[in-house]
Amino acid sequence: MPGLIENLPTNSGDNKLENTISFYKTPSPARFTGIGAWLLTTDHKRIGLMYMAAIIFWFVVAIILGILIRTELMSVGTTLMEAETYNALFTLHGVIMIFFFVIPAIPAIFGNFLLPMQIGTDDVFFPKLNLLSWYLYMLGGVLAIFSLFADGPPDTGWTFYVPFSVSTHTNVGLTVTAAFILGMSSMLTGLNFITTLHRMRMKGMGWMQIPLFSWSLYATAWVQLLATPVLSITLLLIIFERLFGSGMFDPNKGGDPVLYQHLFWMYSHPAVYIMILPGMGVISEIIPVFSRKSIFGYKAIVLSSMAIAVAGSLVWAHHMFTSGMSDVAVFVFSFLTFVVAIPSAIKVFSWVSTMYRGSILMTPPLFLSLCFIYLFSIGGLTGLVLGAAGTNIQVHDTHFVVAHFHFVMFGGTGFAFFAALHFWWPKFFGRLYHFKTAYVAATLTTMGFMLHYIPMFVLGMQGMPRRYYDYLSQFETGNFFAGIGAYIMAAGIFLMFINLALSFKNGEKISQDPWGGSTLEWQSPCPPPLHNFVAPPTAPGYPYDFKAVIQKANEPKGTGGGPS
């Protein structure tokens, strides 16, 4: 579609970037061809794309499960399925969304593809380990599929709370093993990223010249590395408990189920930041590019990323205010929860301030980023409602909680994922998608999102519990509207994916940066060659310096004004 990106500073005269052989045509290691070139590759870009295929598959599965759940809830009584099926469905929806989509989505796809490029190097530090992580992810997926058969899918909710997860006869063991293996995959990715960032930065790139997306991955990687093993051991204990009856969490044998919750949330609360931090990194990349202005408070964003990683590890017990914890613990963890809100707010302020007096260029990635800021802020602020012990008691385990974490996880990470897809799609595939369709899809998704989750806030305030198969008739209106919202949202997401897929057929081909980015990944062709850069990239003194980009855009077109 010519004309859509007229205002963008594309350069069509630079032969150096146009005539490179992309990594799609250069298998690595070179001895593999065909499908083997993908399945046995150690190229971080191919591994990133393999993650993308797998993760989008699971995302679509989980969306369909979610739609079935909401359809069931649209009216009182049995609509589609029996209660047991419903329990299995919401468990699977949660497990798949959390462990198969939200946790790996941004680090595994975009992190793998872009982290080495952003620091000007050719691969991650342990390329084979990287491939192993992908295989572990796939193995986890296979096990999760197996768990659907035999004794039936688990019905515990994604939290696997004891004692129910130990006593239920469904296939909890296999699902827990799957989550254990996915945890290993996530840990190894984190390990790889930390080592890469420490050992493989290009010469001349100091810590304060690393792009913010890479910084956010660094903070995430530490949480992945240190918190995930706690989940691993907790899940192992469930397996031991089921196999040997070790009684570690069984009250009849002196075990303490609340202790299980402690251990579970010691991982799973930091995991919330594994989910959101990379998303924040994505937004920190997109906003300055389309504001043509340096990010406001680079150091503040870096510090707040690390602060979130640290403070996020101190607040786990705010998930347990009604579990019979001591009052002292309720008080302390409630207070700390308010502390952790500060660094997130710093980021939001920085993004908004970046746009202030910038010369804003509206594109689908920016549009999605703005949706992110709005939805994430609502999610964050309602989080404070839940973090306050007093109100928490009222709305604990109601639909208010469901709405809150979907605003953060989906409105936050999900939308950041969509924004990243739209932002780096040209980088990955050398194709531009249809902009108007992208706007329509993004608008539909956001509108559907609001209609879907806002009623849940109200329902939660009125006292409708989460995870219930049936409810009182007074909640029917809200649930009905939420269901309609779910359909609109799903339609929006599918339109978005179709639009992106169609770019392969009739999208405009590009060979270099369509946006005017300032970070290193844009110095290489789209899609990049095997070793990422044609010429050794020049390390910028500061990653968000747009002087060159603005200068380039002001040059008259067609005079061959390539980068000199």
Place this chain on the structure above:
Amino acid sequence: MNQSMDTTGSRTGMWLFLYTEIMLFGGLFVIYAAYYRMHTMDFIASGKELDMVMGAANTVILLISSFCVAASITAVQQERKKLACTLLSITLALGFLFLINKYFEWGHKFDLGIYPDSPAMEDSPHGRILFFSLYYTITGLHGIHIVIGMILLSVTMLFIFMDKIRADHFVFLENAGLYWHLVDLIWIFIFPLFYLIL
């Protein structure tokens, strides 16, 4: 930018991996701390049921094996291939000895009817059930790590034979050694917390 030559980087990766192992066992120590606090008296009473001599013997075994691994690195640096292999063989032998000890220890406890979910344990105080559940989980998991460590060290020995590990390139030995030391490190904490509490 050839990362296979960057041994500091490889070692960094290994250390990061060790952190995950520390946190894995750390989760169990979290549970230990909680249950020790809740059932202090039962824990002390149950600790006396474990054989302190066996525990101390295993501690000594692991310490000596750790020394051997550390010394083997020096030997490789001095290009004394035979000495390095001898030291690693001693380590492997000590590893076996540790496992044999463990086997007899566990076997003896099983004979007494002390194992998770055993009928003999049904009427025990809660603290005793938890103590032995933890004991089996931690020492079992630790035993698995000993086996993995032994496999790693065997591979290392093979590499020394094949001259893949040399005085100028021995990061694999260093990393395998780090793993073995970590296993020792965890035992250093298991020993007093289970065998020696009073």
Place this chain on the structure above:
Amino acid sequence: MIKESESHMQSYGKLFSILLILLALTGFTVFISRVDLGSANIWVAILVASIKASFVLLYFMHLKYESFLIKSSFLATIGFLAILIGFMFWDIAFR
């Protein structure tokens, strides 16, 4: 940069003396555990274990010669574990 911190060779004598210290500490911790110190026993046991662990870390595992990154991140890991155990006691100790 690549060859840094590789050349630290530790003499057998030094390693052996570390082993002797470790064995002595093992003997000490067994001995002290038979002396009734009340609730201090467990703390002494953990303290001695920590000293032993430090020796293994510093000399056997060459932590002494490692980079600032590894030293600091190791401490951070232990700190994180300490926080998990410590903060849990806000609950356990006040129930």
